């Protein structure tokens with residue numbers, strides 16, 4: 273596909289979409305039902321449907337029955353861990369292989385013209401971003417992902433919390449399914465703001481931001497504390513009335529869904545004239561500029577708190593003005609301290 277029909281390339285070769293990034297119209301005021309209706313298919317397709325389907329596959333064929341999960345047995349936990357790892361290896365590894373190793377669409381729709389592995393970087397284990405990121409995914413990400421899953425399954429099976437059935441509460445579950453992405457975004461935004469607090473940034477979140485030019489393996493490349501806080505989103509299903517299938521959907525939304533935002537390309541080509549929107553631009557700008565776009569735009573937190581960057585020249589100017597103000601404030605504070 274000709275990516276220049278959809279955006280422009282600067283002299284460094286970085287590609288930028290023509291249209292500035294927009295947050296979802298869900299919380300716009302005054303409400304715009306027409307915009308919500310136009311946007312609604314994107315709410316489900318392709319990602320939400322994919323994570324819901326994967327949760328169903330796990331619930332139906334991977335997760336053992338409650339008689340097994342009410343006891344913490346090594347065999348079922350090890351099997352679940354192995355299957356989760358295999359799924360992540362196939363999914364994340366498959367996308368990485370296609371876009372970054374085989375480079376099937378070259379740099380078409382690629383935001384950053386450079387390839388992450390091109391230069392040795394001592395910031396990363398083995399000097400390579402992809403190996404470092406994959407290692408962090410499997411060494412701490414997958415045990416924590418699986419650990420949260422085991423805790424959820426055990427809590428439901430052992431009767432720590434009640435299991436609600438779809439047949440008894442169809443309307444409630446439909447509403448909960450629609451609300452889950454909002455819950456994810458809210459949890460993620462709060463955790464993300466917290467770990468950008470300088471002391472936590474230095475100790476925890478810096479690991480994720482080492483990948484300025486992110487690729488699929490960067491998605492779950494985090495410090496273990498961030499993994500724990502990130503996957504804890506599924507534990508809300510022990511507080512809200514819910515059941516294991518919904519809790520796994522929430523977990524898969526976080527686990528598999530982390531790729532949205534780190535793929536590095538605006539569109540993934542799936543044929544000569546067809547491509548899937550990656551919805552990665554908002555989070556790409558976060559990796560590029562750090563102090564913008566803490567959320568992913570489903571709930572417009574960044575608009576509300578003045579940290580939204582839509583990729584346009586105006587967005588860039590607003591960010592620079594905000595930073596300038598911050599620097600001036602810090603300078604004034606320093607001067608006041610020195611004068612004392």
Ligand SMILES: [Zn+2]
Nearest residue numbers: 480534555559
């Ligand atoms: Zn990220």
Ligand SMILES: [Zn+2]
Nearest residue numbers: 464468477481
């Ligand atoms: Zn961040």
